[in-house]
Amino acid sequence: MNIFEIKNFSVNVEGKEIIKDFSLSIKAGEVHAIMGKNGSGKTTLSMSLMGHPAYDVTSGQVMLSGEDITDMDTEEKARKGLFLGMQHPVAIPGVSVGNFLRTALKNVWGDKVPVTEIRKRIKDEAQKMKIPSEFLSRSLNDGFSGGEKKKLETLQLSLLAPKFAIMDETDSGLDIDALKSVAEKIHSLRSPERGFLIITHYQRILNYVKPDYVHVMINGKIVKSGGPELALVLESEGYEGMAPVKNEGAKA
Amino acid sequence: MSELIPSRKDENYRYTQIPLSSEGWLSEKLANCEATKESFHTWTSDFYIPALKGVEVQKLIPSREAQKNNEWIFLRSESSELKSSSKKYRGALEFVVPKGKSYKVFEFLESNAESSLLMRSIRVEEGAELEYFVYQNQALNHEFVLRHFVDLAPSAKANMRFFHKGSQRGQHRVTARIAKDAEFLLEGATHLEASQHIDVWAEMQHEGATSLSQTTVWNVLLDQSSAVFNGMIRILKNCPQTKAYQSNKTLLLSEKARVSTIPKLEISTDDVKCSHGASVSTLDPDQLFYLRSRGISRESAQDMLVEAFTMPVLQHVPKCLLSEHEQASLGLKGDLHVF
Numbered sequence: 001m002n003i004f005e006i007k008n009f010s011v012n013v014e015g016k017e018i019i020k021d022f023s024l025s026i027k028a029g030e031v032h033a034i035m036g037k038n039g040s041g042k043t044t045l046s047m048s049l050m051g052h053p054a055y056d057v058t059s060g061q062v063m064l065s066g067e068d069i070t071d072m073d074t075e076e077k078a079r080k081g082l083f084l085g086m087q088h089p090v091a092i093p094g095v096s097v098g099n100f101l102r103t104a105l106k107n108v109w110g111d112k113v114p115v116t117e118i119r120k121r122i123k124d125e126a127q128k129m130k131i132p133s134e135f136l137s138r139s140l141n142d143g144f145s146g147g148e149k150k151k152l153e154t155l156q157l158s159l160l161a162p163k164f165a166i167m168d169e170t171d172s173g174l175d176i177d178a179l180k181s182v183a184e185k186i187h188s189l190r191s192p193e194r195g196f197l198i199i200t201h202y203q204r205i206l207n208y209v210k211p212d213y214v215h216v217m218i219n220g221k222i223v224k225s226g227g228p229e230l231a232l233v234l235e236s237e238g239y240e241g242m243a244p245v246k247n248e249g250a251k252a
Numbered sequence: 253m254s255e256l257i258p259s260r261k262d263e264n265y266r267y268t269q270i271p272l273s274s275e276g277w278l279s280e281k282l283a284n285c286e287a288t289k290e291s292f293h294t295w296t297s298d299f300y301i302p303a304l305k306g307v308e309v310q311k312l313i314p315s316r317e318a319q320k321n322n323e324w325i326f327l328r329s330e331s332s333e334l335k336s337s338s339k340k341y342r343g344a345l346e347f348v349v350p351k352g353k354s355y356k357v358f359e360f361l362e363s364n365a366e367s368s369l370l371m372r373s374i375r376v377e378e379g380a381e382l383e384y385f386v387y388q389n390q391a392l393n394h395e396f397v398l399r400h401f402v403d404l405a406p407s408a409k410a411n412m413r414f415f416h417k418g419s420q421r422g423q424h425r426v427t428a429r430i431a432k433d434a435e436f437l438l439e440g441a442t443h444l445e446a447s448q449h450i451d452v453w454a455e456m457q458h459e460g461a462t463s464l465s466q467t468t469v470w471n472v473l474l475d476q477s478s479a480v481f482n483g484m485i486r487i488l489k490n491c492p493q494t495k496a497y498q499s500n501k502t503l504l505l506s507e508k509a510r511v512s513t514i515p516k517l518e519i520s521t522d523d524v525k526c527s528h529g530a531s532v533s534t535l536d537p538d539q540l541f542y543l544r545s546r547g548i549s550r551e552s553a554q555d556m557l558v559e560a561f562t563m564p565v566l567q568h569v570p571k572c573l574l575s576e577h578e579q580a581s582l583g584l585k586g587d588l589h590v591f
Contacts, residue, residue, distance in 0.1 A: 050541075051541075051545075074545050077545075078547035084545055086542070090536070090538045090539050094563030095557070095559075100543070100556075104543075104546035107547040107549060107552065108546075108547035160547070
């Protein structure tokens with residue numbers, strides 16, 4: 001069964017079409033990677049799938065576990081089990097990590113889980129990821145290093161345990177050790193019930209989170225799909241050789 | 253008395269919602285006044301000090317035990333001076349933080365009085381330190397004038413914070429005299445809705461070299477509420493190396509809400525550093541999106557961001573002095589530093 005399906009999805013940003021008739025189906029248990037260079041539309045795709053108001057979805061359908069979530073509010077998508085690990089998690093001074101995580105879990109889990117249990121799970125999970133407890137008292141992403149931000153995104157992924165997770169350039173801004181630790185955590189969260197879409201520039205993260213399929217995205221479209229070996233080809237040959245690319249702006 | 257009543261031509265009163273006419277609220281308080289109460293430590297030409305004529309000036313003297321443990325001194329309106337059957341309350345308080353001592357004072361203003369006129373005169377002696385928090389949560393039909401005169405002796409330090417949530421309208425005026433090497437930090441916030449209006453005046457008078465003042469006021473304005481920030485940095489002659497900063501930040505959450513920011517500088521010494529700035533914004537869509545992407549409802553996310561905006565002040569509320577019920581009714585739920 002497809003855990004996540006994107007059908008004929010098109011997105012405009014400030015009136016310009018960035019994602020063009022994009023389709024992709026991902027089965028439960030699978031990890032797909034989308035690779036593409038800067039400006040290929042990767043972040044537009046991930047933000048619009050989650051429902052950021054600056055991205056205007058002009059057509060298409062998004063299905064999560066067979067349910068149409070295209071027009072749902074962002075928080076509703078999250079509660080249904082969609083997660084977006086962001087490339088640049090925004091800083092929110094004055095909202096503590098602990099308060100944020102508690103509120104998020106309370107909203108997603110409802111009143112079924114008592115607050116004491118929520119606190120315990122957050123503490124336990126943070127401990128497992130070797131995140132010091134002082135971290136939970138800091139303002140959300142405020143003054144965080146690149147590694148800390150991505151570690152927090154991964155902690156949220158782990159706590160929220162979504163059905164499907166889109167990880168947008170989780171590897172950017174990470175040194176080798178941080179990349180290894182974050183990527184291994186993501187890998188450990190693979191399960192037969194869960195799907196992943198890993199969005200990245202580089203092949204590095206895919207050494208740890210081994211994808212079943214790799215797609216190359218150029219100008220808002222998938223131009224080539226293949227197995228994990230495609231990532232290696234890209235690493236050695238670059239994006240230039242990925243034809244056919246129709247450059248609409250270059251018509252004579 | 254008429255010359256004591258300000259006019260709209262005065263820049264300081266041009267934007268206020270506080271009525272200034274003879275039928276108005278301030279002038280009503282002035283109606284029975286005759287002369288400045290000389291014993292009260294203040295500046296001259298203060299137009300409503302006369303309203304305190306006949307009011308006994310209370311003295312604040314912390315117990316030896318409280319001083320020893322550096323405990324908060326809790327001025328609670330219903331249990332102390334504001335416990336009054338009078339619907340129009342007038343009060344004056346005066347205290348000195350002695351040389352080398354350190355006081356922490358929490359003033360919690362909550363009552364059913366119709367109006368209040370409160371004067372506080374504080375002297376922080378040489379090398380002494382003061383931490384002061386004012387939380388104003390008066391009934392929504394209340395009108396107030398609240399004045400703090402803070403006189404800082406050489407090398408004295410004071411951190412003063414305030415939070416205004418209640419009252420229909422009011423004026424809070426903080427006037428500081430800052431001597432050589434003294435430091436004054438003023439951080440305040442207002443959180444207003446419906447047709448509430450608050451004027452905040454921050455007047456910093458630097459009277460000695462290498463003194464420091466830093467003022468930041470945050471406003472959160474909903475519905476048709478309005479606020480005025482009236483900032484003045486005055487540096488007298490012969491105060492080199494003085495640093496003085498003021499800033500007013502406003503979160504406007506409605507098209508009808510309004511803020512007027514009036515920063516002023518009067519500098520009579522060359523070698524100083526001063527700045528003033530103001531910003532007006534609405535909620536950040538990226539921050540809202542981030543919170544909502546984790547399942548937090550739009551309403552909760554908005555509440556979190558609003559609370560976060562005034563958190564630089566709220567995090568200093570000595571919550572340990574308030575009951576859980578009070579904390580809940582004040583909306584003090586975000587615990588930035590506690591997990």
